Amino acid sequence: MSIEHDVRSLDMAPGGRLRIEWAENDMPVLRQIRERFAKEKPLQGIRMAACLHVTTETANLVHTLQVGGADVVLTASNPLSTQDDVAASLVANYEIPVFAIKGEDNKTYYDHLQRALDHQPHITMDDGADLVSELHKNRTELIDGVIGGTEETTTGVIRLRAMAADGALRFPVVAVNDSDTKHMFDNRYGTGQSTIDGIIRATNLLIAGRTVVVGGYGWCSRGIAMRARGLGANVIVTEVDPLKALEAVMDGYRVMPMIEAAPIGDVFVTSTGDINVVDRHHFEVMKNGAVVCNSGHFNVELNIPALASMAVEEPRRVRPFVDQYIMPDGRRLHILGEGRLINLAAAEGHPASVMDMSFANQALAAEYMVKHHDELQNNVYRVPEDVDKEIARLKLEAMGVNIDVLTDEQLAYLNQWQEGT
Numbered sequence: 521m522s523i524e525h526d527v528r529s530l531d532m533a534p535g536g537r538l539r540i541e542w543a544e545n546d547m548p549v550l551r552q553i554r555e556r557f558a559k560e561k562p563l564q565g566i567r568m569a570a571c572l573h574v575t576t577e578t579a580n581l582v583h584t585l586q587v588g589g590a591d592v593v594l595t596a597s598n599p600l601s602t603q604d605d606v607a608a609s610l611v612a613n614y615e616i617p618v619f620a621i622k623g624e625d626n627k628t629y630y631d632h633l634q635r636a637l638d639h640q641p642h643i644t645m646d647d648g649a650d651l652v653s654e655l656h657k658n659r660t661e662l663i664d665g666v667i668g669g670t671e672e673t674t675t676g677v678i679r680l681r682a683m684a685a686d687g688a689l690r691f692p693v694v695a696v697n698d699s700d701t702k703h704m705f706d707n708r709y710g711t712g713q714s715t716i717d718g719i720i721r722a723t724n725l726l727i728a729g730r731t732v733v734v735g736g737y738g739w740c741s742r743g744i745a746m747r748a749r750g751l752g753a754n755v756i757v758t759e760v761d762p763l764k765a766l767e768a769v770m771d772g773y774r775v776m777p778m779i780e781a782a783p784i785g786d787v788f789v790t791s792t793g794d795i796n797v798v799d800r801h802h803f804e805v806m807k808n809g810a811v812v813c814n815s816g817h818f819n820v821e822l823n824i825p826a827l828a829s830m831a832v833e834e835p836r837r838v839r840p841f842v843d844q845y846i847m848p849d850g851r852r853l854h855i856l857g858e859g860r861l862i863n864l865a866a867a868e869g870h871p872a873s874v875m876d877m878s879f880a881n882q883a884l885a886a887e888y889m890v891k892h893h894d895e896l897q898n899n900v901y902r903v904p905e906d907v908d909k910e911i912a913r914l915k916l917e918a919m920g921v922n923i924d925v926l927t928d929e930q931l932a933y934l935n936q937w938q939e940g941t
């Protein structure tokens with residue numbers, strides 16, 4: 521095998537291939553883009569490094585980029601999110617270099633990032649801004665060759681905006697997360713469903729009748745709260761933004777500070793992009809048996825080092841993805857997926873139907889970057905609004921849903937100011 525790689529085992533490729541094809545069935549918008557890319561080759565001659573969760577849906581994206589002419593390599597954007605069969609199939613069946621092994625340690629994770637950067641990308645495609653960050657911190661010799669990047673998630677966009685504000689960002693980046701066809705669907709319905717899926721797969725807990733505490737009421741956490749309630753949980757929301765908290769109250773949830781929720785929650789799940797949302801003083805008052813997890817980008821939302829220091833012994837892995845910490849008073853607290861994105865650690869991430877839109881945005885953002893990088897500053901940009909709307913139109917079409925079209929009379933009415941009551 522001449523394709524560069526570091527994956528668990530190429531023997532896993534056949535199973536991965538079947539699952540990649542299964543996801544493809546539910547990605548009609550990306551398929552249409554792939555068909556056009558096959559004819560037009562908009563990414564011809566472009567080297568790309570993608571740092572994304574290595575899932576069946578991502579496989580369909582990187583294959584689309586390849587069909588569009590890109591010379592693309594893939595590395596994981598999280599040590600626990602890789603699907604090893606998919607990584608194997610990308611190498612063996614699609615001839616795409618992949619550096620990703622589920623459960624890799626931090627050193628291997630960063631070594632893999634370096635190997636992706638060794639590809640000398642013209643375009644970076646990030647989920648959490650790790651490639652951009654590495655380029656700016658440790659691989660500055662490669663920056664002049666980069667024409668731009670794309671970014672998938674909220675936390676990555678926040679990091680990139682901070683870099684741009686500091687004048688530190690040295691190439692333009694398209695914030696895919698800012699597209700309506702991304703965050704309104706992927707973050708809400710994707711994270712909502714797959715996070716609950718991850719909790720259930722890890723624990724096999726009955727959700728009905730339990731008190732589920734959701735940290736945050738943003739796009740992701742709103743989806744998690746909605747789906748937990750759908751399964752019969754009593755949902756409590758914690759927030760720091762009064763507007764979001766008010767929205768949660770009016771959506772019918774109990775809202776209170778985490779310290780008040782801590783002693784009454786059975787299951788805790790955060791998705792805020794913030795640090796130590798569940799901290800030492802919360803663990804101190806939690807019930808015996810509490811289950812705590814995170815579905816935000818980084819594993820900093822739960823203060824696991826504090827919990828480890830409170831525990832009387834090393835945590836016991838009582839089930840895959842469930843670590844049990846025993847407190848001095850005998851309470852047993854459980855952390856799922858080492859505090860990493862639970863939907864990707866213990867389940868399969870978002871369903872393909874929703875990633876269809878996110879990755880349509882990614883593919884079109886890469887094409888946009890090739891065409892327009894000369895006109896862009898070293899800043900963070902949205903996917904153009906007409907592209908965003910077109911993705912929604914294509915998705916509706918694929919779902920067989922028709923909508924009304926403005927008549928000329930309605931168009932004229934909506935664009936005038938003279939007519940009133």
Ligand SMILES: NC(=O)c1ccc[n+]([C@@H]2O[C@H](COP(=O)([O-])OP(=O)(O)OC[C@H]3O[C@@H](n4cnc5c(N)ncnc54)[C@H](O)[C@@H]3O)[C@@H](O)[C@H]2O)c1
Nearest residue numbers: 673674675736738739740759761791792793794815816817
């Ligand atoms: N699990 C996944 O697959 C997945 C998918 C998309 C995004 N994400 C990640 O999830 C996180 C949230 O993304 P989002 O799009 O929902 O962001 P968002 O900005 O829409 O929502 C975050 C919310 O958390 C609130 N918050 C911040 N600090 C808090 C605290 N200490 N306590 C309570 N609430 C707090 C904010 O006020 C905000 O309402 C990010 O890290 C993002 O990268 C994960």
